Amino acid sequence: xxxxxxxxxxxxxxxxxxxxxxxxxxxxxxxxxxxxxxxxxxxxxxxxxxxxxxxxxxxxxxxxxxxxxxxxxxxxxxxxxxxxxxxxxxxxxxxxxxxxxxxxxxxxxxxxxxxxxxxxxxxxxxxxxxxxxxxxxxxxxxxxxxxxxxxxxxxxxxxxxxxxxxxxxxxxxxxxxxxxxxxxxxxxxxxxxxxxxxxxxxxxxxxxxxxxxxxxxxxxxxxxxxx
Amino acid sequence: xxxxxxxxxxxxxxxxxxxxxxxxxxxxxxxxxxxxxxxxxxxxxxxxxxxxxxxxxxxxxxxxxxxxxxxxxxxxxxxxxxxxxxxxxxxxxxxxxxxxxxxxxxxxxxxxxxxxxxxxxxxxxxxxxxxxxxxxxxxxxxxxxxxxxxxxxxxxxxxxxxxxxxxxxxxxxxxxxxxxxxxxxxxxxxxxxxxxxxxxxxxxxxxxxxxxxxxxxxxxxxxxxxxxxxxxxxxxxxxxxxxxxxxxxxxxxxxxx
Ligand SMILES: Nc1ncnc2c1ncn2[C@@H]1O[C@H](COP(=O)(O)OP(=O)(O)O)[C@@H](O)[C@H]1O
Ligand SMILES: [Mg+2]
Numbered sequence: 001x002x003x004x005x006x007x008x009x010x011x012x013x014x015x016x017x018x019x020x021x022x023x024x025x026x027x028x029x030x031x032x033x034x035x036x037x038x039x040x041x042x043x044x045x046x047x048x049x050x051x052x053x054x055x056x057x058x059x060x061x062x063x064x065x066x067x068x069x070x071x072x073x074x075x076x077x078x079x080x081x082x083x084x085x086x087x088x089x090x091x092x093x094x095x096x097x098x099x100x101x102x103x104x105x106x107x108x109x110x111x112x113x114x115x116x117x118x119x120x121x122x123x124x125x126x127x128x129x130x131x132x133x134x135x136x137x138x139x140x141x142x143x144x145x146x147x148x149x150x151x152x153x154x155x156x157x158x159x160x161x162x163x164x165x166x167x168x169x170x171x172x173x174x175x176x177x178x179x180x181x182x183x184x185x186x187x188x189x190x191x192x193x194x195x196x197x198x199x200x201x202x203x204x205x206x207x208x209x210x211x212x213x214x215x216x217x218x219x220x221x222x223x224x225x226x227x
Numbered sequence: 228x229x230x231x232x233x234x235x236x237x238x239x240x241x242x243x244x245x246x247x248x249x250x251x252x253x254x255x256x257x258x259x260x261x262x263x264x265x266x267x268x269x270x271x272x273x274x275x276x277x278x279x280x281x282x283x284x285x286x287x288x289x290x291x292x293x294x295x296x297x298x299x300x301x302x303x304x305x306x307x308x309x310x311x312x313x314x315x316x317x318x319x320x321x322x323x324x325x326x327x328x329x330x331x332x333x334x335x336x337x338x339x340x341x342x343x344x345x346x347x348x349x350x351x352x353x354x355x356x357x358x359x360x361x362x363x364x365x366x367x368x369x370x371x372x373x374x375x376x377x378x379x380x381x382x383x384x385x386x387x388x389x390x391x392x393x394x395x396x397x398x399x400x401x402x403x404x405x406x407x408x409x410x411x412x413x414x415x416x417x418x419x420x421x422x423x424x425x426x427x428x429x430x431x432x433x434x435x436x437x438x439x440x441x442x443x444x445x446x447x448x449x450x451x452x453x454x455x456x457x458x459x460x461x462x463x464x465x466x467x468x469x470x471x472x473x474x475x476x477x478x479x480x481x482x483x484x
Contacts, residue, residue: 129293130330130389134344134396135320144347148334 009193016195020187024196027183028203034101034179035166035207041105043162046112050150053113054120054142064113071110076168079103084175100172104165111161112154119150159215163208180204241268243302244431245290245400250299252285259285260296261455267400270429274442274463277452278478283435286452287402290433291322304399320348323393323401327408329385331377331392337364338373341392349396356395363391367421383414387421394425401425403434437482443467451475 001009053064071079084099094102123146131141173182180200187196243266252260259282267273275283288294290301292308292315301308308318331340341363342356351359364370367387377385386406393401403422407415419441426432426445436442442449442463449466451459451474459472467483470476 124328124330126326126328126330127332129288129324129326130332130392131343132293133291133319133322133324134392135316135348136344137316140347144343145332149332152334 011194011198013193013195016187016191016193017199020183020191020196020199023183023187024180024199024203027178027180027200028207030097030177031169031179031203032207034097034104034169034172034177037101038104038108038166038169039162041101042108042165043112043158045105045109047116049109049113050116050120051142051147053117054146055138068110068113071107072114076103076107076165077171077174079107080171080175096172096175096177099175100169100177104168107168108162108165111165112158115154115157115161116150119153120146122153123149155215155219159212159219163211163215166211167204167208243267244269244304245433246300246302247286247290248300248302250286250289250296250301252282252289252294252296259455260289263299263455263457265450265457267431267433269431271447272426272432272434272445274446274449275433275435275452276437276442276449276466276478276482277458281452282455283452284404287324287404287433287435290400290402291319291324293324316348320344320396321399323390323396323398325386325389325393325401325403325406327405329377329382329389329409331385331388333377335376336373337369337375337377337380337388340377340388341395344392345395359395360391363394364388366394366424367391368417381414382410383417386410386418390418390421390425398430400431400433403432403436405435405437407436407438439467439482451478453478 049064049067053061080099080103083094083103084096087094087099120142127145127149128141131145132138136144169177169179170181172179173185176182180203184196184200188194245265245267247263247265250260250263250265251258263282263286265286275286277283285294289296290308292301296309299309303318303322306318307313308315331337332343335343338357338360341360342351342353345351345356345359346353349356361370361373364373367390369384369387369391372380372384372388377388380388386409390401390406406422407418410418415438419438422432422434422441423445434442434446446463448460449463450457451466451470451472453474459466459470459475461471465471466475467479470479
């Protein structure tokens with residue numbers, strides 16, 4: 001057997017591909033499901049927090065800052081393990097899927113809040129002055145004038161963060177969420193061959209390549225220059 | 228219609244549209260406005276001059292409460308703006324403001340810039356707002372730029388859009404804070420021309436600016452501010468040719484050079 005054949009045999013074994021693709025595909029679907037749920041709740045919550053923060057109500061802002069710092073500092077795996085193995089002790093049984101979704105959503109929310117807040121702060125003060133002087137209220141100014149500019153600044157870092165955090169769906173394999181890595185790992189332990197992991201890797205590419213493309217598309221859509 | 232505006236202490240015979248009394252404002256330890264009394268008659272053009280840091284911008288910003296004065300009274304058309312119950316958003320759209328740095332919204336087209344407040348504040352339909360917006364743009368000579376984004380315009384054009392944005396709301400008074408200071412000299416004329424038109428149309432204006440030629444020709448009254456106080460006010464001939472106060476004389480000599 002040549003080196004190439006041995007390589008193909010251990011990473012792209014056609015028999016194993018044929019045997020395990022249904023599992024891998026079902027794992028991919030679960031991964032996509034969690035990723036979409038995390039992106040939706042994480043970004044919405046993050047944007048909500050950044051908007052609340054711009055009203056500068058002291059106790060609320062203190063809470064937001066602590067929340068953001070804690071969830072940015074802790075490794076998501078630690079949070080997942082604490083919630084999954086700790087919560088049942090206080091009588092709260094969350095499914096593995098729920099724990100994974102909740103933790104990653106909160107982590108993404110923390111980063112999204114910080115990124116959007118930085119965007120809001122970098123919009124020049126004169127924009128507030130101009131809008132308020134025409135009679136727009138605080139909320140109207142935020143929504144119609146400030147956020148469109150802040151979001152535009154936030155999109156590149158936010159795309160990167162979102163991808164980095166949704167890739168953490170792989171951590172679900174640790175608590176038994178049957179996402180793609182979990183499926184691949186069990187296939188590997190049955191077959192003693194790395195092919196299923198290679199399939200999972202290709203699965204990730206298929207999932208995330210469009211997200212990257214979408215990110216740069218949105219960036220281009222918002223590409224008006226600053227005055 | 229020619230209005231009779233008394234010389235000297237700023238006494239205005241016609242009942243003023245904007246009247247500021249005893250206005251004080253401090254930033255921390257810094258007393259920026261030390262009891263300003265100031266009135267503007269309908270259709271009057273008042274020029275405010277004074278050294279940098281004397282509180283001119285702060286005075287204008289207090290007049291529509293972008294800045295909160297510490298004490299005093301601001302009456303616009305008989306409504307007290309310092310009243311905590313005053314509907315500020317409703318009052319602000321009756322006071323147009325034009326800034327040194329234009330402050331156009333970079334994410335909106337020129338037409339989007341001038342129609343935003345009409346749609347969000349006055350609740351006008353897009354069609355109606357566009358119609359009024361285009362008319363205002365026409366007034367400042369920029370109807371052909373309606374679809375452009377601010378970044379594609381020269382400074383002079385941006386400032387004229389900013390004037391159109393304020394005009395759309397039919398303000399009772401317009402406040403200009405150094406509207407031509409950020410412009411290249413060759414673009415100043417186009418903005419002053421628009422302001423001259425506004426004056427001829429009877430707009431009441433308060434202008435902070437050091438465009439002395441424009442002041443001489445267009446202003447009804449010049450107010451000289453220094454260190455948070457109004458030192459002297461009067462018609463342009465008096466302030467520029469025969470100021471009563473020594474500090475006014477020194478300042479006018481300085482800027483005339
Ligand atoms: N937001 C602010 N915070 C602190 N100090 C300020 C602020 N705005 C203005 N000042 C100070 O108030 C004084 C008057 O400023 P300003 O009204 O801008 O003067 P002018 O427009 O006549 O140059 C200046 O000393 C300035 O530094
Ligand atoms: Mg100033």
